[in-house]
Every structure is written in structure tokens, then in C-alpha cells.
Amino acid sequence: MAVRRDLRESFERRRQRPLVHEVRDELERMILAGEAPAGARLNEHSLAAQMGVSRAPVREAARSLEREGLVRTVTNQGVFVRELSLDDALELYELRALIAGHLCARVAETATAETKSELRAFVARMQDAADANDGDTYFAENIAFHDRIAEAAGPGRARTLYVALGKEVRLMRLRVLSGKASLAPSNREHTEIVAAIARGDADAARRAGADHHLNGKKRLLETL
Amino acid sequence: MAVRRDLRESFERRRQRPLVHEVRDELERMILAGEAPAGARLNEHSLAAQMGVSRAPVREAARSLEREGLVRTVTNQGVFVRELSLDDALELYELRALIAGHLCARVAETATAETKSELRAFVARMQDAADANDGDTYFAENIAFHDRIAEAAGPGRARTLYVALGKEVRLMRLRVLSGKASLAPSNREHTEIVAAIARGDADAARRAGADHHLNGKKRLLETL
DNA sequence: CAACAGAATTTTGTTGACATTCTACAATCA
DNA sequence: TGATTGTAGAATGTCAACAAAATTCTGTTG
Numbered sequence: 320m321a322v323r324r325d326l327r328e329s330f331e332r333r334r335q336r337p338l339v340h341e342v343r344d345e346l347e348r349m350i351l352a353g354e355a356p357a358g359a360r361l362n363e364h365s366l367a368a369q370m371g372v373s374r375a376p377v378r379e380a381a382r383s384l385e386r387e388g389l390v391r392t393v394t395n396q397g398v399f400v401r402e403l404s405l406d407d408a409l410e411l412y413e414l415r416a417l418i419a420g421h422l423c424a425r426v427a428e429t430a431t432a433e434t435k436s437e438l439r440a441f442v443a444r445m446q447d448a449a450d451a452n453d454g455d456t457y458f459a460e461n462i463a464f465h466d467r468i469a470e471a472a473g474p475g476r477a478r479t480l481y482v483a484l485g486k487e488v489r490l491m492r493l494r495v496l497s498g499k500a501s502l503a504p505s506n507r508e509h510t511e512i513v514a515a516i517a518r519g520d521a522d523a524a525r526r527a528g529a530d531h532h533l534n535g536k537k538r539l540l541e542t543l
Numbered sequence: 544m545a546v547r548r549d550l551r552e553s554f555e556r557r558r559q560r561p562l563v564h565e566v567r568d569e570l571e572r573m574i575l576a577g578e579a580p581a582g583a584r585l586n587e588h589s590l591a592a593q594m595g596v597s598r599a600p601v602r603e604a605a606r607s608l609e610r611e612g613l614v615r616t617v618t619n620q621g622v623f624v625r626e627l628s629l630d631d632a633l634e635l636y637e638l639r640a641l642i643a644g645h646l647c648a649r650v651a652e653t654a655t656a657e658t659k660s661e662l663r664a665f666v667a668r669m670q671d672a673a674d675a676n677d678g679d680t681y682f683a684e685n686i687a688f689h690d691r692i693a694e695a696a697g698p699g700r701a702r703t704l705y706v707a708l709g710k711e712v713r714l715m716r717l718r719v720l721s722g723k724a725s726l727a728p729s730n731r732e733h734t735e736i737v738a739a740i741a742r743g744d745a746d747a748a749r750r751a752g753a754d755h756h757l758n759g760k761k762r763l764l765e766t767l
Numbered sequence: 768c769a770a771c772a773g774a775a776t777t778t779t780g781t782t783g784a785c786a787t788t789c790t791a792c793a794a795t796c797a
Numbered sequence: 798t799g800a801t802t803g804t805a806g807a808a809t810g811t812c813a814a815c816a817a818a819a820t821t822c823t824g825t826t827g
Binding site: 336337339375378379380382383385386387388394406407410411413414417418421475476477480484487 | 560561563599602603604606607609610611612618630631634635637638641642644645699700701704708711
């Protein structure tokens with residue numbers, strides 16, 4: 320005899336979801352969405368009150384985000400949303416390029432046919448967005464595309480690292496991709512990545528993945 | 544007007560370093576020293592009592608270590624020293640190889656004459672240890688050597704990442720380098736790295752740095 | 768009016784206690 | 798005997814209150 324599935328899941332979710340995690344996710348969302356702008360101080364008391372919890376979970380969540388590089392804490396002064404210098408951002412682009420190459424190479428070696436067609440669908444959607452000059456859609460699909468590649472590389476440190484560095488980059492809240500002029504070249508690089516993955520060429524995939532991010536760095540420099 | 548140096552330092556010292564940091568360092572030390580073996584549960588209450596603090600700082604320190612990959616936490620069960628699978632370790636070697644290459648390339652571009660001779664001194668000391676078959680000394684100098692390179696690359700995410708991944712690797716507590724048979728080849732690679740850095744050849748330094756870590760991965764596989 | 772000293776307020780650092788959940792072991796029953 | 802249930806102890810999750818530090822405000826003084 321089995322209990323109702325949805326009931327079981329509801330129990331599981333309730334049990335395994337400490338407040339710290341909820342708070343952490345919410346803080347991360349606020350930061351990445353720009354609701355808490357770079358340099359802003361995160362007031363423990365007011366945040367705790369807003370979320371209806373005590374300060375302890377908020378503090379723990381902050382420690383978590385600190386190690387991830389999204390906030391910095393100053394003793395007796397509080398935690399602040401991290402401000403990213405240009406040099407910081409450029410370095411993040413280089414590191415992401417290295418790890419993205421690693422991920423792409425692995426995906427090229429292990430991707431199933433289904434994964435490949437999924438990635439092609441992403442590129443097609445981005446092409447539509449680029450043609451329509453729809454920067455918002457392209458932006459969102461772009462993030463989802465790269466997350467999908469990271470996911471396809473399987474679990475492991477490389478994936479978590481790539482995702483974490485991606486969040487750090489977004490701290491700058493600079494929309495590098497804007498206008499058809501930069502959307503089209505960006506998606507051409509996506510096409511190359513997917514092509515290399517599709518034909519199982521790990522080395523080419525590594526180069527294409529890394530180059531794409533290094534070109535992103537160039538595009539960033541050009542927009543300044 | 545400048546404040547007296549010793550007075551300033553006394554102020555800095557008085558400005559209480561938060562307990563979280565002390566606790567974090569101590570937990571990290573215990574884990575890396577093997578006093579808290581992989582898989583062991585870290586009891587909040589007993590740790591807090593041992594260190595003479597309350598549980599809150601211990602919990603915050605644990606969240607910090609969690610993001611760094613040194614512990615994993617299970618809801619309502621506690622935090623456990625992370626157990627590193629062989630696949631985990633191999634991936635860490637590859638990621639470190641990528642980042643080490645990045646660091647070495649940067650050092651090759653920026654190192655001062657003093658830094659270069661310092662690195663050469665490290666290699667010489669390691670050679671002595673290898674000749675004397677002194678694995679313990681070699682082990683310690685090896686870590687210091689790589690930390691020195693990371694430091695010479697300047698501040699930034701690459702350096703912190705490299706160091707953090709290094710700590711993760713040490714979770715396995717496996718002494719790969721043992722016996723003159725593996726010490727000598729390892730130090731030959733060190734020599735190559737330093738040579739490439741000394742002549743300012745960034746590409747060669749990147750390759751040498753990466754290869755050294757990939758060879759470390761090979762040596763790990765061979766000892767199994 | 769500017770600069771400074773000091774009180775008042777706010778905010779973080781830390782603690783101990785309470786609530787909930789898990790674990791271990793003993794008692795019970797087939 | 799073996800499996801199951803119930804219970805006691807211990808551990809984690811959360812909270813509210815106190816202590817210490819930083820910030821802000823204010824009144825004074827030159």
C-alpha cells in the first residue's frame with residue numbers, strides 16, 4: 320500500500336526545507352534582480368522582519384552568499400552586496416571561459432541525441448529573438464542555454480563552479496548583449512558550440528566554449 | 544599625522560575578530576588535519592562547548608565551509624565532513640589544472656626578479672627534500688610553492704578559487720607524492736614552470752602549470 | 768558657522784532557551 | 798526469536814533578548 324504521492328512530496332518538501340535555504344534563495348534573487356543594488360547594505364533586522372523570520376537564518380544565509388562572492392561582510396558593519404570592479408569582471412570572464420571549455424568538452428563526449436536536439440532548439444529560439452531584436456528574450460534564453468550545457472555535463476564541481484561564477488558576473492548588471500549587432504555574432508558562436516558537441520569533437524567544443532566567453536569579454540570591453 | 548604603528552596594531556587586534564572566523568579557521572584546520580575524518584559528523588553542541596562559544600557562530604562557520612565544499616549538511620541531521628569520491632577528486636585535479644595554468648600565465652607576465660628567485664629557492668629546497676627522500680618536507684614545501692605562485696598572480700578570484708580547490712583536494716588525505724620515484728619527476732615539472740615564468744613565456748607557463756596538475760592526476764591514478 | 772564631544776539610536780555580535788526532529792534502545796507482541 | 802512500537806534522550810532548527818560596536822543626532826564651543 321502506498322500513500323498518496325502528492326502528500327508524500329508535500330511532507331518531504333516541508334521537512335527538508337530549512338528557513339535558511341528559503342532566505343538564501345530570496346536574498347540571491349533580490350541581489351541578482353538588482354533590487355538590492357551593488358554596495359547596498361543588507362539590514363539583518365529589516366530583512367528578517369520582511370520575511371517573517373528571526374535574524375539567525377538571515378545571518379546564516381549571508382555567510383553562504385559570502386563564500387559564493389555575492390556579498391562581502393565587514394565586522395560590526397554588516398553585509399553589503401558585492402561591488403564588482405571591471406578587473407574583477409574581466410577575470411570572471413576568463414575563468415568562466417576555462418570552465419565552460421571544460422564543460423563543453425565533456426558534453427561533447429557524453430551528450431545524448433535528445434540533449435543535442437534540445438541545445439539546437441535553444442539556438443533556434445535565440446536566433447528568432449536576435450532576428451526580432453528582442454534583447455530580453457535573448458538574454459533569458461542565453462542564460463538558460465548555458466545552464467543547460469552545464470547540466471548536461473553532469474553533476475560535479477565544474478558545473479556548480481560555472482553556475483556560481485555566472486551569478487557573480489551578473490552582479491555587474493551590465494547588459495552586454497544589446498542590439499542585433501552583438502546578438503547575431505553571439506548566436507553564431509552558440510551554433511559552433513552545438514555543432515562541435517553534436518559531432519562529438521571534444522577539443523573543438525572546448526575551444527568554441529572558451530572562445531565564446533572570451534568574445535563575451537571583448538564585447539564587454541567594447542561597450543565601455 | 545600618522546598614528547604610532549604599534550598602537551594601530553593594538554587597535555586592530557582589539558577590534559574583535561568575529562568568533563565566526565576563529566571557529567571557521569579551527570574547523571577547517573581540524574578537517575584538513577584529519578582530526579575530523581571524512582564522513583564524521585560535526586556536533587554543534589560539543590564543538591561549541593569545546594571552543595567556549597555558543598552554537599550560533601559554529602553554525603555560521605559551518606555554512607561557510609559548506610559553500611566551500613568541505614562539509615555537507617543534511618537537514619535535521621547535522622553537518623558532515625565531505626567524503627570525496629574518486630571521480631570528485633579527479634575532476635578537482637582537472638579544474639585545478641585549468642586554473643593553475645591561468646595563474647602561471649599571469650605570473651609569467653608580471654613576476655618581479657625577486658619573485659622569480661623566490662620560486663627558484665622553493666624548487667631548490669624541494670630538490671633537497673627529494674634527494675633526501677624526505678616526503679614530509681617535500682609535501683609541505685610543495686603546498687607552499689603553489690600557494691606562492693597563486694599569491695604572485697595577485698589578488699582576485701582565480702587565486703581564491705585555486706586555494707579553495709586545493710583544500711578540497713586535501714579532503715582525500717591521500718599522500719600521492721611518496722618515495723623518490725614520484726618526488727623527482729614532480730620537481731622536474733616545478734623546474735619547468737619556474738623556467739617558463741622566469742623567461743616571461745606566458746603560454747609555456749600555462750602549459751607547464753596545467754600539465755603539472757594533470758600529471759598529479761595521473762600519479763594519483765597510478766597509486767590506486 | 769564649522770568642528771567637536773557626547774548622548775541617543777540603530778545595528779551587529781553573541782548567548783541561552785524553547786520547539787521540533789531524529790536516533791537509540793527497551794518493551795511488547797506475533 | 799524477530800519485528801514492531803513506544804519512549805527517552807540527544808541533536809538540530811528557530812527564536813527572542815542582551816551586550817557591544819557603529820552610526821546618527823544634537824548641543825556646545827571656538
